[in-house]
Amino acid sequence: MPVAAQVLRHASTRPHRQAVCGPGGELSYAEFARRIRGVAVHLSGRGAGRGTLAAISLADPVDLLTVVLAADLAGATPLLCDPSWDARMREAIPADLRIDAMPPVADGSPVSPSPLPGDRSWACFGSGSTGRPRAVLRTRASWTTSFQQVGELAGIGPEDVVLVPGPLTSSLYGFAAVHALAAGATALLPGRWSPGALTAQLRRATVAHLVPHYLPVVLDALREGVGSPLRTAVVGGAALPGGLRERAAAAGVRVVSYYGATEMSFVAVDADGSGLRPFPGVEVEVRVPAGRSLGEVWVRSPWLAEGYLAGAVGPLRVDEDGWMSVGDVAEPYRPGEVLRLRGRGDGAIQTGGATVVPEDVEEVLRSVPGVGDIVVVGSPHPDLGAVVTAVLEVGAGTPPSRTALESVARGGLDAAQRPRRWYAVKSLPRTPAGKPARGLVAARLAGGDQDLWRLT
Template identity: 70%
Template sequence: MPVAAQVLRHAASRPGRLALAGPSGELSYGALARRAERLAAALAPLPAGAATPLAVIRATDPVDQLTAVLAVDLLGGTPLLCDPAREAPPEIPAALTVDAVPARLPDAAFTGRPARPGDLAWACLSSGSTGRPRAVVRTRGSWTGSFEPFSELTGITADDVVLVPGPLISSLYGFAAVHALAAGATALVPGRWSPGALAGQLARATAVHLVPHRLPELLAARPAASPLRVAAVGGAALAEGLRERAGIRVVSYYGATELSFVAADADGTGLRPFPGVEIDVRVKPGRDLGTVWARSPWLAEGYAAGASGPLLRDGDGWMSVGDLAEPYRPGESLRLRGRGDGAIQTGGATVVPEDVEEVLRAVPGVGDIVVIGSPHPDLGSVVTAIVEAAGAPPPRSALEAVARGGLDLAQRPRRWYAVQELPRTATGKPARALVAARLADGDPALRRLS
């Protein structure tokens, strides 16, 4: 993670400034820098010979995770945060594994080697909502160069306290914590979403960086005296009207682990290219939607160990992960329509699941929803909706009434299910492939609505 140099500078200029606050304690910038330098000395040297010296970090505490990230960065390695409850995918070549940060470290300090923009300095597991996790590798410059424009968009500075309310193994939350450290701000890193702790966290936080489906609950938990002033929201589209109801500034953005930032909406007028990004929506003849391609300094280098994935390249520096959008011209807003690999072919029509989900989320009682295609002998697939409802799900009649009012005939679900809680990826997105697999396996937790 390319922030060790910034942390050392903050430690020299503001050593007493609080850097991290997590479940097991807090560290000032001075203490964080010393701990990272000592851990680096204990880990040194990295095994030689690896083209990409990946260091798998499986520590459980988020403060320890970030300490290890900084230590590996000082060593010139490429940190990869992994879920400590799971083994890292065996095809990912690890030069080093850090399972924990010792409570006591030697007094020796490793201050690091000169950092170069082209260093491979960050990796993150990504599988989107489908597929086997793979490690996306990035250069130092592709991260550090995006910090300044992101700070300008959000207004986050060294004086902020940034709440990062999710697991750092996700690229979104990992970036949020690292950006806060690079800026010299305080990062609140609970390591997981905890509704009961939100009020206390929001009594301190001036900024928050999170996924869209968490924002309503966070806003509802905000105490009256909260200093919160800005929310950075990345991932799926915001629910209609949420920005206006928030009472704080909301900056939303679109990107992907492989592409980093692509477009941002700082004022509610629509997604515009993130600074330094060119966007091209390539529409095939006879199609209404096209594939989003991006070209920028923020793009990833690719997947570790030559793994395959959705990342596409052309010969002119453009990349895509298959996301769909309406035709786009420079100066217009980017109108996203979902992931191309999730499109449902039903009776000759193509249905974009996100279009259906956006309409049905408005039904009272729907916490979230996933729309997939279920096999059908004549139609190929039928649109199937799985509703997340903590209590009693809304009646099917209410769901169908909203579907009739807001969806074309081909888009309307033919099968309806309810579940108390949808499975999610590390970034908080519904795990669409896992939902489909559970449905195919006849999981009794998915209840058919009749």
């Protein structure tokens, strides 16, 4: 069943229950359903239907969700795009419809598609997307049939208010919002993380869906005496730092942490602090090469994505038996044991719950005049896990200004991909094949090599 149809059902049974609360105000399920129906009529008039792809770039999270669910109701596939992207990025997306303003709420005949489980019902960009789009496509079944398992693990029901404090263009936050609506709960959608607004949000939220580095801020707010009904924190996107679960328990908050990927959805979950174990319906293998102590994580489940939009290249691999991997690395694993992750095997950077592929950032920044070559690595950070760090090879020339670099980054990269730290070096260390030696660059940064100077 489309999520939009579930919203319409809630509107008929509990019309006055609050559905969404965003920067622009609140909507009951009846009001939200009316907007979704009206936008679906408008989109259908523009040709939206089964097999069409609607690229949606809206800054307001409630507007974005309205159009996404309207496209869903019309049978189209919504593709969630970052509204901060420049024209070059937008034009690179092979969409049938481009929506960058809230469509009118039209009158007309109700839209009545015949949804099928195999329909493409959702598409969003992974954190590694660049001017060469790499959006992940999901079938309806892979997206919605895990709702029941998530609801049972997290205890989310129609009386809850679910805080979703990040952009819905992220698959983590997008899933959290539509899952809350499918459950008949209220989705609290500030659109972005704002510590200054957190107190007011926590006074209402019973559940929060977060990345790990936000949880300490929430717990600090609770410790300072914020009167909050918060009982559960659903945490994904990166490993949960030690001690946070215990801190949360002391504040009366149960933590449900999980491991997954945009391409593979939920893989493993830790609902009680005993360690990550396969999410319901998921098979896990760790394929360890002979003579090695670590192996790649491979997954088979009903929740796997269909693949990348337009055949884009990415870390996703699928074997002939339907097992999927994105290169994550773990210790050897046997069924019934705890899954012990050890990072990414492709050099990807885990930063604040997002996964950034260095090559994608490098591709964009190489276009800056004055950059001969570039290496992007992760530098340790106490809260984010790592921050994206760029090291520019400039030869005997003068490096471009940080202002120029950041301007290009803003236009071609999403927020998680943009470097926080910038360095220059006359010559990058290279492998025998002539490629920049990423590991040596990271080691030189960590060692405080004086040949690398910081751009300010």
